[in-house]
Amino acid sequence: MKTDLIYEQQGNNVVIFNVFPFDLEQTLDCGQSFRWCRVSDNTWQGVAHGRIMKIAYNEGSLTLFNTNTDEFNKIWRGYFDLDRDYAQIIETIKSDRVLTKAVEYAGGIRVLRQDPWETLCSFIISQNNNIKRIKGIIQRLCMHFGEQIGEGFYTFPAPEHLAKLTAGDLSPIKCGFRAKYILDAAQKVAEGRVDIYNLHKLPITKARERLMAIYGVGPKVADCTLLFGCGFIEAFPQDVWIKRAMKVLFDGSLPDVAKPYAGIVQQYIFHYARITKLEI
Structure with missing residues (x-):
């Protein structure tokens, strides 16, 4: 882990220097998060942790707009894994x-x-879905059941709120068969049967087991949650592209050198497989 992060407050913004490697498009539009959009060539805007954030990256400098160093250290430093x-x-x-x-x-x-x-x-919503449609469902979910925090921006609805709903209540978001999975997840999290905010304290096998107790959550959704939401970088979600890549490129087994960073490496493999169609 790095310990030499250099940053400073510049007016209403926080600027972090010497951030390498980093690519906003690769990070924010790769299918790990669904609430960011590009506003210019090197600037993106989205909602995370209940806050609207605009961010720009240029020649190693990362600028977070309308924030301060306290919020940066509390939220964004960890969010972007800096x-x-x-x-x-x-x-x-x-x-x-x-x-x-x-x-x-x-x-x-x-x-x-x-x-x-x-x-x-x-990632429950992502099942048998494409990124454009996933983003649409999540946007409608937030519009209907989250709280408005700006023009066109909404918080993600809390599990306690969704737990009170029925499948019929979710019909406006057009999520289809996934409605019953969303409701079961919300109920189990709201009732504490799945202590989702403390899963990071468990061994990964136990954490995965707890998630898979939710109706409709299989190994892939569980591992995506563990990797992108709980900080288990050894989690290795496998969709059809990753399964094929593992077979074609690695004879079914991830190289030992990659195993401590399996989740990060998974992202490199996924995009390599998609872009090259596994041409070697």
């Missing part, structure tokens, strides 16, 4: 020929540390 030494991780995994090529396609990705409940609900 204390992790991604350059060192990349250098380590480059001892593998295939991973060296994979990093060339998406080496600017950082694994976000999102709200665990929002992550779980989002």
